[in-house]
Amino acid sequence: MIEFVNFFIKYFPDLYQGALITIKITAVGLGLGFVLGLPAALLRVYGGKYFRWLAVAYVELFRGTPVLVQLFVIYFGLPDLGVTFSRLTAAYIALGLNSGAYQAEYFRGAIQAIGSGQMMADRAYPAYTRGDNRHLPEQTPFAELLKSTQLGNMQPCPIHCPLFIKYYGNLSVAFQPGNRLNNNFPGHNIPLYLGP
Amino acid sequence: MTKPIIEVKNLKKVYGGREILKSIALTVNEGDTVVIIGPSGTGKSTFLRCLNLLTYPDSGEIWLDGKLINAPGVNQDKVRQHYGMVFQDFLLFNHLTTLGNVMIGLTKVKGLDQKTAKEKAMKELRHVGMQDHIDQYPGQLSGGQKQRVAIARALAMDPRVILFDEPTSALDPELIGEVLGVMKKLALEGMTMVCVTHEMGFAREVADRIVFMEGGVVVEEGDPNEMFYHPKVQRTKEFLWKITELYASSEKNNSRE
Amino acid sequence: MFINILFYILSGVGITLSVIAIALPTGLILGVLLSLIRVYGGTLFSGLAAVYSTIMRGIPHIVLLFILFFVIAGTINLSPLLAGAVSLAIISSGYQLEIFRGAIQSIGGGQMMAARALGMTKLKAIRYIILPQALRVAIPSWSNEVASIIKDSSLVYALGVPEILRRAQFMSASTYQPFIAYGIAAVLYFVMTFLAGRLLDKLETKTKIPCLQLEK
Numbered sequence: 309m310i311e312f313v314n315f316f317i318k319y320f321p322d323l324y325q326g327a328l329i330t331i332k333i334t335a336v337g338l339g340l341g342f343v344l345g346l347p348a349a350l351l352r353v354y355g356g357k358y359f360r361w362l363a364v365a366y367v368e369l370f371r372g373t374p375v376l377v378q379l380f381v382i383y384f385g386l387p388d389l390g391v392t393f394s395r396l397t398a399a400y401i402a403l404g405l406n407s408g409a410y411q412a413e414y415f416r417g418a419i420q421a422i423g424s425g426q427m428m429a430d431r432a433y434p435a436y437t438r439g440d441n442r443h444l445p446e447q448t449p450f451a452e453l454l455k456s457t458q459l460g461n462m463q464p465c466p467i468h469c470p471l472f473i474k475y476y477g478n479l480s481v482a483f484q485p486g487n488r489l490n491n492n493f494p495g496h497n498i499p500l501y502l503g504p
Numbered sequence: 505m506t507k508p509i510i511e512v513k514n515l516k517k518v519y520g521g522r523e524i525l526k527s528i529a530l531t532v533n534e535g536d537t538v539v540i541i542g543p544s545g546t547g548k549s550t551f552l553r554c555l556n557l558l559t560y561p562d563s564g565e566i567w568l569d570g571k572l573i574n575a576p577g578v579n580q581d582k583v584r585q586h587y588g589m590v591f592q593d594f595l596l597f598n599h600l601t602t603l604g605n606v607m608i609g610l611t612k613v614k615g616l617d618q619k620t621a622k623e624k625a626m627k628e629l630r631h632v633g634m635q636d637h638i639d640q641y642p643g644q645l646s647g648g649q650k651q652r653v654a655i656a657r658a659l660a661m662d663p664r665v666i667l668f669d670e671p672t673s674a675l676d677p678e679l680i681g682e683v684l685g686v687m688k689k690l691a692l693e694g695m696t697m698v699c700v701t702h703e704m705g706f707a708r709e710v711a712d713r714i715v716f717m718e719g720g721v722v723v724e725e726g727d728p729n730e731m732f733y734h735p736k737v738q739r740t741k742e743f744l745w746k747i748t749e750l751y752a753s754s755e756k757n758n759s760r761e
Numbered sequence: 762m763f764i765n766i767l768f769y770i771l772s773g774v775g776i777t778l779s780v781i782a783i784a785l786p787t788g789l790i791l792g793v794l795l796s797l798i799r800v801y802g803g804t805l806f807s808g809l810a811a812v813y814s815t816i817m818r819g820i821p822h823i824v825l826l827f828i829l830f831f832v833i834a835g836t837i838n839l840s841p842l843l844a845g846a847v848s849l850a851i852i853s854s855g856y857q858l859e860i861f862r863g864a865i866q867s868i869g870g871g872q873m874m875a876a877r878a879l880g881m882t883k884l885k886a887i888r889y890i891i892l893p894q895a896l897r898v899a900i901p902s903w904s905n906e907v908a909s910i911i912k913d914s915s916l917v918y919a920l921g922v923p924e925i926l927r928r929a930q931f932m933s934a935s936t937y938q939p940f941i942a943y944g945i946a947a948v949l950y951f952v953m954t955f956l957a958g959r960l961l962d963k964l965e966t967k968t969k970i971p972c973l974q975l976e977k
Contacts, residue, residue: 368951368955369951371908371954372908372950372951372954372955373912373947373950373951373954374912374913374914374915374916374926374950375912376915376916376918376926377915377926377929377943377946377947377950378947380926380929380930380933380939380943380946381940381943381944381947384933384939384940384943385933385939385940385941385942385943385944386940387939388937388938388939388940388941389940556878558874558877558878581877581880581881581882582880584877584878584879584880585879585880587878588878589875589878591871591874591875591878593871595871595872595874595875596875597872597875597876597890597894598872598894598970598973599890599893599894599897599970608879608889608890609879609880609881612881612885612889613879613880613881613885641970641971641972642972643970643971643972643973644971644972657879658878661879661880
């Protein structure tokens with residue numbers, strides 16, 4: 309126990325830096341995920357044949373493959389095709405895309421739960437069906453979603469994911485201590501507080 | 505003088521700080537049909553569940569066939585085999601067919617072999633008139649059908665007493681009759697029954713004794729004639745008057761000959 | 762060139778599947794047992810199970826993997842593959858605990874009461890009444906968790922296990938074709954999660970209880 313505390317004190321600055329980065333990545337990841345996920349969900353529920361397919365492809369691709377692999381493709385693979393990102397940017401993109409796919413499903417669930425009833429109301433009141441009808445179903449499910457426990461579930465993913473970044477950069481929390489210590493106490497306590 | 509099957513003395517139960525059962529005494533003789541009536545939330549269901557130890561009483565005595573069943577060290581599961589229970593929301597096992605529901609007690613609790621269990625189950629299903637539905641699942645049955653299967657399930661265990669906890673309260677009015685019909689049949693065949701119900705017509709016709717319970721105590725009890733026409737306690741009068749008025753019209757629809 | 766990369770990475774599929782084949786059933790058994798403790802254990806054990814679930818779900822998988830791996834490998838002499846798979850099972854059991862807990866609770870307390878009214882012991886009731894229903898109800902959520910395990914198997918590359926991602930990494934470094942290498946890896950994982958999802962959908966249809974009504 310005492311060695312745990314000593315370890316923590318000694319490496320605190322590193323852990324602290326790592327924690328900051330973790331928070332940054334989480335925030336950007338969630339934000340980007342929202343920006344991608346909501347439109348994707350809307351496309352999937354309301355879009356025409358081709359747009360819907362696009363949304364489905366995006367969601368299935370990014371939910372059906374490991375985040376780590378996505379990260380590697382973006383950071384290591386894309387330079388092969390001429391597109392290079394910094395470590396941090398690659399992290400933002402990969403986590404954003406991944407989170408977006410999951411958020412799209414949550415939003416889709418919320419929309420579908422509320423949607424059909426609202427759409428029927430729209431049909432009955434034609435004033436709503438031109439252009440405005442996007443707003444009507446959108447507001448309620450969003451509120452529903454915020455209340456729903458689903459949102460709580462989403463947190464862990466972007467927080468868990470930054471930890472992967474360690475392998476190609478001493479960016480995130482876990483790697484530094486893991487590197488210096490070959491027994492079982494990496495800096496797990498910080499993610500634990502950030503997590504649930 | 506028939507020996508009482510059930511004797512309850514001074515039963516008490518506290519739930520969440522409230523005394524639900526203050527001091528209940530009851531005697532049930534073999535072949536009796538005892539109907540417990542009273543306003544909702546006054547402990548009638550709790551009392552019923554104490555009888556078969558689904559809810560364990562805090563103090564008092566419950567005697568079944570001359571044995572004290574709420575003593576420490578008594579095997580509660582074995583005790584429950586002597587009771588059958590029929591619930592307000594049926595509580596059939598959803599993953600089993602009608603036949604499966606009736607058989608499972610026989611095979612898994614009593615340890616009978618498949619053949620014997622099936623015969624007994626079919627017998628009880630015929631008894632309640634559900635023999636044509638043996639391969640259907642509870643989700644495919646109507647409320648009245650479900651409840652009849654539930655009764656068959658209870659009967660299959662050859663219980664000493666069957667406890668009915670508001671068996672028709674969750675049913676559509678048109679379906680109440682078929683269930684009451686089965687219950688009436690059982691009563692006439694001499695089954696010992698303790699029923700909590702609001703069906704006054706049934707109580708009047710079939711009960712050997714009616715117990716009016718309120719506020720965790722027995723307010724009054726007596727045979728149907730006394731209770732309905734010459735109640736002694738004022739509160740009993742009030743309650744019965746209100747209930748009978750309310751159910752007078754639906755009784756006409758429910759009585760099944 | 763492409764074919765070389767492909768075949769080399771494909772040879773990792775067997776390893777990946779082994780990891781999954783160990784982690785999945787172990788996690789399932791552990792998860793179901795723990796969920797039973799969570800629902801039917803007394804206040805103490807139920808609370809412990811809750812803590813277990815919070816820890817497993819609150820810490821990033823890769824961090825947990827390292828912790829568990831070092832603990833396990835430090836005490837017993839297991840290969841990285843086994844130790845990694847067992848660690849994954851332990852992590853997954855935290856999620857599966859919650860899945861089955863939800864399923865059991867949605868079946869409702871009434872089923873247990875009715876079973877006991879027949880004279881069944883709690884154990885018998887769990888085995889013959891609760892679990893048959895809960896397991897079926899849990900299949901959709903569980904299939905999500907299966908996909909999770911398949912994807913998390915990529916994490917054990919960090920322990921040196923020569924599964925798909927590790928091989929992709931090797932190929933990427935030796936052939937300077939990272940996009941192809943990692944792209945193939947991505948496709949392989951996708952195919953696995955897709956097939957698993959389909960299989961479980963079939964299972965759900967086959968075992969469906971007609972017209973089941975659940976409590977929320």
